[in-house]
Amino acid sequence: MRQFDVNLGTPGRLMLAAGLIGFGFVGWYFDHALDGLEPFELQPAAVWLNSGVLLLGGIGLIWGRTAPKVALVLWILLTLLFFVHTPGLVAEPDNATRWVSALEVLGLLAAGMLIAAPDRADCRLVGRLVVGVMLIVFGAVHWMYVEAIAGMIPGWMPGRALWPWVTGAANIAAGLALVSGVQARTAAALCGVMFASWIVLVHLPRLLASPGDRSEWVACALAFALTGVVWTVHGALSQSGEDLHPSAR
Known part of the structure; x- marks a missing residue:
């Protein structure tokens, strides 16, 4: 029995677009590189x-x-941004912080790849694997930094004290x-719901409490973008007609 067959590709693309637009505004407003995603100091022009x-x-998406x-x-x-992470x-x-940041960039890259070439089976495979590894590392980090x-x-x-273990x-x-x-x-759909809930429960309240904190703006935009990433994976798999179970393909 198939579950969550509704195509989340469009909501995923729009959430990703919102995250990218947020990154752009944060960079301009604070005149600073995006914390974590851009692991270097930039000149104002850059x-x-x-x-x-x-x-x-983001607007184009x-x-x-x-x-x-x-x-x-x-x-x-x-892709270029990911290679900037490799020396670190x-x-x-x-x-662990460096790996999380690098994998966030890889996840965004995977979503871009799936939107650019949704009909390619190799892109769907790579996107699914990249985002899967990203989520596994995220979970491990939740367990490593419970407090x-x-x-x-x-x-x-x-x-x-229990939620880090559950979300991990x-x-x-x-x-x-x-x-x-x-x-x-199903996993991509539910993971997107979890990420979206964090926007409402965690990131927006923290942002409203500290509107001048650049890192909170980046974290909120990233939450939108990562919700878009996992829903984009779901949408690509749905459009391809691939079943939930490998044995049923």
């Missing part, structure tokens, strides 16, 4: 250029006709589903 590309890219071409440009830009990964291979994650949970929610397990389970291809679309 900040404005990068932010402009992200902003225009809104319209279905322009989305594939815009996604191709973003694919190239994000080589220098500090045990630094830090618990500190982000609103005080009114019961069981704050959910990330890992969704990642394994995507990597294995078993219940991959």
Whole structure:
């Protein structure tokens, strides 16, 4: 029995677009590189250029006709950005923060690839695997930094110390589903719902509480973008007609 067959490709593309537009505005407003995603100091001209590309890219993704071409440009830009992360990964291979940032860029890259070439089976496979690995690492980091994650949970929610373990397990389970291809679309749909809920429960309240904090703006935009990433994977798998179970293909 198939579940969550509704195509989340368009909502995914729009959430990704919202995240990219947010990145562009944050870069311009604060005149600073995006914390984590851009692991280097930039000259003002470079900040404005990068932010402009992200902003225009997000706007271009809104319209279905322009989305594939815009996604191709973003694919190239994000590939270059990922390679900028590699020296840090080589220098500090045990630094979880560096891996999370690099995998976030890879996840955005994968979504751009799927929007640019949704009909290619190899792109769907690579996108599914990349996002799956990203989610597994996210889950592991939740378990490694339980106190830090618990500190982000609103005080009114019961069981704050338990939520990092629950959300970590959910990330890992969704990642394994995507990597294995078993219940991959269902996992992507539900993971997107989880990410979207964090926007409302965690990121927007923190942003409203600290509107001058650049890192909160980046985190909120990233939450939109990552919701778009997993829903874009779901949409690509749905459009291809691939079943939830490898044995049924």
